[in-house]
Amino acid sequence: MTRIAVDAMGGDRGPEAVVDGALAARGDGLEPILFGSASLDAKGLELWPTTQVVAMREKPADAFREKADSSLVRAVKAVADGEADAVVSAGNTGAMLAAGLVLLRRVPGVRRPAIAVPIPARQGPSVLVDAGANADCRAEHLLQFATMGAVFAEEMLEIARPQVRLLSIGVEPEKGNQLTLEAHALLAASDLDFRGNAEGRDILEGAADVLVTDGFTGNVALKAVEGTIRTLLDSLREEITASSAGTVGGLLIRPAARRLRKRLDPDTYGGAYLLGLRGLVVIAHGNSSATAIANAIRLAARGVDHDVVGRLAARLPQRAQLV
């Protein structure tokens, strides 16, 4: 039985969406355990009562220090204590990272845990890593991110031999900054299937199975893609509804627009994955629906079943010798 600790108080939509998502995910060999207020209607699921809540905008270090009995911290602790196999929260990403680092600790050989975000790219799923855990990186960190991303792509996205690219400012190997030039050399010398540099325009198009970058660039780029999708669709709606012919046309293309939105929906992949800790940590979007929470829980369970953490541990020390 795979047990997934679920932070019922995380997310912008309130505990009910989380409980419903957990209920939907419960199934053959998968048991969600809720962490949240004792007054919560757990709808038959196991509930471990907690007394505190970490807010979305709270400073991560403070939240972790001052809220030991929060649903977020207790859910992470359940994995550390062996009560659960993985943890899912739609709450504060920084607090999850802080709690994960202290309570779960790093897999031996891992220098820096990283955030992996699966992207529904046009040419198929692709994983961006690091999407925001490490604002300042060295080249050997990027090599580790690539390795962790490759294990993730193999086990979670079912890609047999993932192709890896480095996010840079030109496809030529000599294009980049000091960090990417050094990382390029390390990646080219590794046994990963490294295909060279990719550019910002390749992120949504899908140039590689694993797109590796530092957490600053990755976070800026990911938000640029997400923000551009939102702004563009909003602007298109504005322009369409500005005329009556457009409004009729808008109704006729609605199913197409809905299919596209579904295709691009980040919730398909459950959110962001914190890789490199001794336990899988899944951070769902803040405004996750019950369906998104259910997907995140199922994907966490899949990560447990495929022993993503164990495989990372097995692959990383080997590589560390290369550096």
Added chain:
Amino acid sequence: MTRIAVDAMGGDRGPEAVVDGALAARGDGLEPILFGSASLDAKGLELWPTTQVVAMREKPADAFREKADSSLVRAVKAVADGEADAVVSAGNTGAMLAAGLVLLRRVPGVRRPAIAVPIPARQGPSVLVDAGANADCRAEHLLQFATMGAVFAEEMLEIARPQVRLLSIGVEPEKGNQLTLEAHALLAASDLDFRGNAEGRDILEGAADVLVTDGFTGNVALKAVEGTIRTLLDSLREEITASSAGTVGGLLIRPAARRLRKRLDPDTYGGAYLLGLRGLVVIAHGNSSATAIANAIRLAARGVDHDVVGRLAARLPQRAQLV
């Protein structure tokens, strides 16, 4: 009379589009001078014959060294020699940068020239700087980029007191990497109208008149926005034409889609501006149409008339003392 040197051999569409664009831009007080093959039909414009052509993918340093009689290098040299007031090319950006640095040299006080790209953001035009000239930067460079961007926004985009933001990974001042944390402090202490950090999602939405960043992040982010627009519109077209109702709807929304594309068209602003050199350098998109070339030439002339270079020179040394 403002004289603009135009590289007739630059760009993917061939010299005719450039010549037509130059012809369209010619007017009251604006005289384009073409640089290109002697066999070119200059359609009555002044043509300075050149014998070489810099290719789009050529290595910038090689191109500059080996092609002294290329249309690109000669057009830049015309500004250096006082034969023209500014230069426009739709050719190789790196070669323009190399030629500009050597032939035009920097404005006194400028440490690093930077590429400013006006973005047709939803809330109005916004300028991203540096969009790719400097892959590795220090905080004082970013302060200079912000100052140059503010002068650009004032003179070229007619924004009276431009608001400046720093591209980072969270709006809170403590969010960022080492570079942005230091740059944040310098910007906050400057006399610019600094409004704090912006995120990737703000680029197309338009959070600030001037969005400052290092050239690596700026280039990745700009290409992420451009690529996402293209991928999204392509995907939407695919989905729409997959059904007949969708196809009819697509025809009805075509005017709206066209308005949107026009609103987002980067050619509206003529392309990228190389700021910080003793002469204005405008790099039009590689696939610029005649209209785009004409816009670029008119904007270059506007930059000359508003003495953007002189104003940069006047503003920068003051600020250098702050650092």
